[in-house]
Amino acid sequence: MSSKPLIDSAAVRDLATLLDETGLTEIEYETENVRIRVGRAAAPQMAYAPAPMHAAAPAPAAGAAAAPAAVEDVAKHPGAVTSPMVGVLYTSSEPGAPAFVTEGATVSQGQTLFLIEAMKTFNPVRAPKGGTVSRILVDNAQAVEFGEPLCVIE
Structure with a gap:
């Protein structure tokens, strides 16, 4: 038995x-x-798929040397908003939605400027102070590094 x-x-x-x-x-x-x-097998996860972006035209060779210096100058600007983390930056909450901010827009302290996706989590980048957005230095669906300047608030 x-x-x-x-x-x-x-x-x-x-x-x-x-x-x-x-x-x-x-x-x-x-x-x-x-x-x-x-x-059981895990169900497939749906992820945010940004709208396809057109590649920017390459910068002229003479401007290539000036670009890193310009980024360093912006990073030292008192109104520079820098990335708090590594990830993919989004300018709106979903594809086709209007951007959170545009150049020339007036923002208040704490207002959402961008979203950064890191580890499948969307983290808001908020305005550290109120003012006018004078420059936006990033594009939608762009990979960003910690400390990279994203925009300037005057």
Whole structure:
């Protein structure tokens, strides 16, 4: 005779139902005599897909040397708003929606200027002070680095 334990199909069904109800991908139940593990493939995740952007024309060779210096000058500006993290910057809440701010717009302290997606989380970049947005230095769906200047508020 075999001493192989019988499968408790009712317990397996209950655990599978619990997976569906909770949205989990795996669940395990264990007692002294029995251990049951039920799992399923994770559902595909939908991600924010930005509208395609046209590539900017390359800068002339003479201007290439001046570009890093210009960015450094902007970073030292007292009204420069810099990126708080590495990620992908978005100028609006969803594709086709108007931008949070435009050049020449008046903003108040705490107003959302951009969103930065990092690790599938959208983080708002807020205005540190009120004023007028004199320059926007980034494009929609552009990768940004920590400390990179995003805009200038006068």
